[in-house]
Amino acid sequence: MNTHNSFDxxxxxxxxxxxxxxxxxxxxxxxxxxxxxxxxxxxxxxxLLLMGYYFACVCIAGVFxxxxxxxxxxxxxxxxxxxxxxFAKVLPVAAILLxxxxxxxxxxxxxxxxxxxxxxxxxxxxxxxQAGVTTPGSENYDPxxxxxxxxxxxxxxxxxxxxxxxxxxxxxxxxxxYSETEDDLGGLFYYKKSxxxxxxxxxxxxxxxxxxxxxxIMSLEAHWFSTMFGWYxxxxxxVSSLAxxxxxxxxLRTQGYMQWITQDHLHSLGQLIxxxxxxxxxxxxAQFLLIYYANLPEESVYFFRRWEPEFKPWFWLTIVLNFMAxxxxxxxxxxxxxxxxxxxxxxxxxxxxWLDYFxxxxxxxxxxxxxxxxxxxxxELGVFVGFAGLFIFLTLNALSKFKxxxxxxxxxxxxxxxxxx
Amino acid sequence: MSSTKYxxxxxxxxDELMHxxxxxxxxxxxxxxxxxxxPIHGIDAKLGIKDSRLGYAAFxxxxxxxxxxxxxxxxxxxxxxxxxxxxxxxxxxxxxxxVTFEWTVLFASYGMAFTFFFATHLxxxxxxxxxxxxxxxxxxxxxxxxxxxxxxxxxxxxxxEAGAVEVKHNDRKYVSYE
Numbered sequence: 001m002n003t004h005n006s007f008d009x010x011x012x013x014x015x016x017x018x019x020x021x022x023x024x025x026x027x028x029x030x031x032x033x034x035x036x037x038x039x040x041x042x043x044x045x046x047x048l049l050l051m052g053y054y055f056a057c058v059c060i061a062g063v064f065x066x067x068x069x070x071x072x073x074x075x076x077x078x079x080x081x082x083x084x085x086x087f088a089k090v091l092p093v094a095a096i097l098l099x100x101x102x103x104x105x106x107x108x109x110x111x112x113x114x115x116x117x118x119x120x121x122x123x124x125x126x127x128x129x130q131a132g133v134t135t136p137g138s139e140n141y142d143p144x145x146x147x148x149x150x151x152x153x154x155x156x157x158x159x160x161x162x163x164x165x166x167x168x169x170x171x172x173x174x175x176x177x178y179s180e181t182e183d184d185l186g187g188l189f190y191y192k193k194s195x196x197x198x199x200x201x202x203x204x205x206x207x208x209x210x211x212x213x214x215x216x217i218m219s220l221e222a223h224w225f226s227t228m229f230g231w232y233x234x235x236x237x238x239v240s241s242l243a244x245x246x247x248x249x250x251x252l253r254t255q256g257y258m259q260w261i262t263q264d265h266l267h268s269l270g271q272l273i274x275x276x277x278x279x280x281x282x283x284x285x286a287q288f289l290l291i292y293y294a295n296l297p298e299e300s301v302y303f304f305r306r307w308e309p310e311f312k313p314w315f316w317l318t319i320v321l322n323f324m325a326x327x328x329x330x331x332x333x334x335x336x337x338x339x340x341x342x343x344x345x346x347x348x349x350x351x352x353x354w355l356d357y358f359x360x361x362x363x364x365x366x367x368x369x370x371x372x373x374x375x376x377x378x379x380e381l382g383v384f385v386g387f388a389g390l391f392i393f394l395t396l397n398a399l400s401k402f403k404x405x406x407x408x409x410x411x412x413x414x415x416x417x418x419x420x421x
Numbered sequence: 422m423s424s425t426k427y428x429x430x431x432x433x434x435x436d437e438l439m440h441x442x443x444x445x446x447x448x449x450x451x452x453x454x455x456x457x458x459x460p461i462h463g464i465d466a467k468l469g470i471k472d473s474r475l476g477y478a479a480f481x482x483x484x485x486x487x488x489x490x491x492x493x494x495x496x497x498x499x500x501x502x503x504x505x506x507x508x509x510x511x512x513x514x515x516x517x518x519x520v521t522f523e524w525t526v527l528f529a530s531y532g533m534a535f536t537f538f539f540a541t542h543l544x545x546x547x548x549x550x551x552x553x554x555x556x557x558x559x560x561x562x563x564x565x566x567x568x569x570x571x572x573x574x575x576x577x578x579x580x581x582e583a584g585a586v587e588v589k590h591n592d593r594k595y596v597s598y599e
Contacts, residue, residue: 285518292515293507333476420462 007408011257013400021393028386035379042112045105045123046365047379050357051387052098053216054240056165057233058391059094061241062087063172064205067198070175070191075415076268079260082405083245083252085179088172089398090391095165102161102216106154124365128152128222145222152219164212171201179407186409209234217357221364224302228287233360235280239322240353242273243346248395250343258405263337264419270336273349277326281319306359310368310375318359321352354384425590427453428573429553430563430580435461438561441583442467445563448579450571453564456556478536479529486528487521494520551597553589560586 035044062084069077105124112121114130119140121130127145132138134149145152174197182190210230218229226232246269252258291299306315325348335341362375369375399405407413432438435457442464445452455468494517498504503511538544556562563585565576573590580588 285515289515289518293509295507333472 007406008404009257010403011252011396011399011405013396017392017396021389021396024385024389025393026386027382028389031379031382031386034382040379041110042123043366043379044383045101046361047383048101049105049124049216049365050354050361051383052094052101054354054357055387055391056091056094056098057237058241058244059087059091059172060168060205060209061237062245063091063168063175063201064238065241065245066175067171067201067205070194070198071202073195073412075412076265076419078410078412078416079406079419080245080249080258080265080416081179081407081410082399082402083248084241085176086395086398086402087241087245088176089401090394091169091172093394095169098216099158099161099165103158106158125219125222127364128219129154148222152222157215157219160211160215164208167204167208168201171197171204175201179410180402182410183403183408188411191411217360220361221302221305223298226287226291226299226302228283228290232280232283232287235276235283236353236356239273239276239280239349242269242276243349243353244391245269246273246342247346247350250339250346252405253339260406260417262419263339264421265416266339266342267333267336267421268419270330270342270345273345274326274330274336277322277349281323284319284323305363308363308368310370310372311359311363313372314355314375315359318352318356321348322356325349325352423567423573423590424592425567425573426594427552427591428565428567428576428580429589429591430565430583430585431553431555431587431589432561432563432584433559433586434584435561437584438563439464439467441563441580441585444579444583445565445576448571448575450565450576450579451569453566454552456552456562456564458557458559458561461561475533475536475540479533482532482536483525483529485532487525489528490524491517491521548597550595552591552595554596 032044032048035041035047065077065084066081066088068074069081102124106122106129109120109122111118112126113119114121114126119130127133128148130140132140133142134146134153135141136146150156175194178190178194178197182194210233213230213233217233218225246266249258249261249266249269253261288303291303305311326345329341329345329348330336358376358380410416430441432441438455438457439461442452442455452468455464457464495512498517499512505511506513506516509516542550551557552564553560553562563580567573567590577588
């Protein structure tokens with residue numbers, strides 16, 4: 001075992017991965033432009049919202065990871081905490097991007113068909129943000145949505161989003177900053193400070209995250225509601241972020257960095273991924289079973305839309321990718337300790353949770369395409385590739401800004417270096 | 422021939438115990454078992470103890486529980502006496518999943534507990550197998566089978582050198598059956 005690690009090693013962001021991530025961003029930009037030019041504006045916007053949300057969620061869950069480790073006073077994760085901290089440093093960009101997408105989606109309009117009528121509607125949130133929905137006497141008037149307009153109106157909606165995303169960003173940046181200052185000064189002062197703001201963040205996050213996902217995703221189909229939706233989204237973002245953290249660590253190790261990370265750290269991450277995949281299924285099923293059992297039309301419409309023949313194969317595939325795959329592949333202890341197996345599972349989960357968000361967003365925005373296999377086309381792939389490239393570029397760039405890939409003076413560092421399970 | 426069956430090296434401190442294990446292994450003295458009042462990190466790897474197979478038992482018991490209740494519920498509610506509940510069809514699989522889950526957990530946990538009792542010869546009411554009663558309190562005990570080729574005097578010396586506070590020669594394997 002190599003016991004002489006260089007704690008001063010700095011990540012250098014150069015070479016192939018830089019070229020490829022920039023190329024991926026270019027692919028994304030071209031796809032988005034092509035999407036608008038080929039008159040697929042609404043589909044492009046839905047995909048932008050999907051990836052903007054996914055991107056922001058992975059970064060937010062990175063902040064959550066840091067906060068959770070501090071509050072639990074966890075030792076095992078101290079040597080890998082730089083990775084989620086890099087996610088936290090990317091969060092400002094992700095938050096601004098998501099806000100731009102949502103504001104553009106709310107303000108730009110196009111002519112589309114809603115329930116057989118030609119109407120001028122915004123690209124996103126057309127159900128509640130369409131002109132006249134809350135005006136009595138208008139032909140678009142909808143008493144249900146008018147009743148919800150105290151909460152679902154553009155001003156309050158945007159204020160909430162700015163507050164939530166801004167709040168998460170501030171907490172994330174503070175946690176990263178305290179950890180860096182701790183490296184320079186040492187001592188327990190910054191650890192205790194991190195503990196305090198982590199606890200505050202968890203309280204804020206626990207109450208606001210469900211509302212955040214109600215706003216961004218659930219209000220796409222504003223007539224429908226589910227109180228499980230927030231937790232369901234939390235499980236999705238947490239699992240996908242854990243998978244991305246693991247992938248980044250595995251990749252950094254193949255590049256010769258972070259040699260202090262052992263099979264035991266990856267095993268712990270694998271346990272979290274496995275456990276929270278089961279939790280995702282639990283919450284998913286809790287939402288499904290209650291709606292299935294009660295069979296109230298205003299609730300079951302959500303699953304009715306997803307059981308249209310165009311969406312049904314993808315609907316079932318999410319369960320296979322996000323539940324069956326981790327259950328069968330990484331249940332055994334030994335398979336969590338094989339890097340290749342863990343990596344494959346993480347890639348499956350990153351794709352699986354993309355599909356999960358896809359199933360949440362698409363039926364309520366663009367609706368069914370002509371065939372089930374045309375649901376996922378070049379626009380979906382291109383936007384995914386673009387955002388993946390952007391995420392890789394920004395995260396690795398943030399990682400290269402750290403003076404060291406390990407928090408040298410973290411009080412639990414030695415415990416983490418000797419982590420053994 | 423002496424009547425000694427087991428030689429016990431009794432330690433005050435887990436670090437000295439680990440040191441003692443190293444010393445015995447260096448001298449090729451086979452260790453029968455080690456008894457400690459609390460789990461000691463890394464001791465199973467050092468003694469070469471195989472990974473526990475309790476997980477496989479849990480998996481099998483879980484499968485058994487899931488299959489049992491699913492079969493039962495199918496027989497009760499779909500086969501023997503179909504009932505119209507809330508207008509659902511007679512075999513509504515989603516309705517059966519919570520109870521299947523619960524029984525899987527129930528069988529897995531009880532099965533694990535009983536497998537553990539069986540494998541470790543523990544059971545409520547049964548006298549536990551203990552070589553030195555202080556190993557359940559504040560002492561750390563290495564047990565060495567006295568039948569080996571190494572002279573007992575040498576074992577005594579090695580244990581003493583490693584920091585054993587006491588070396589006992591037991592004439593019977595377990596002291597707890599009195």
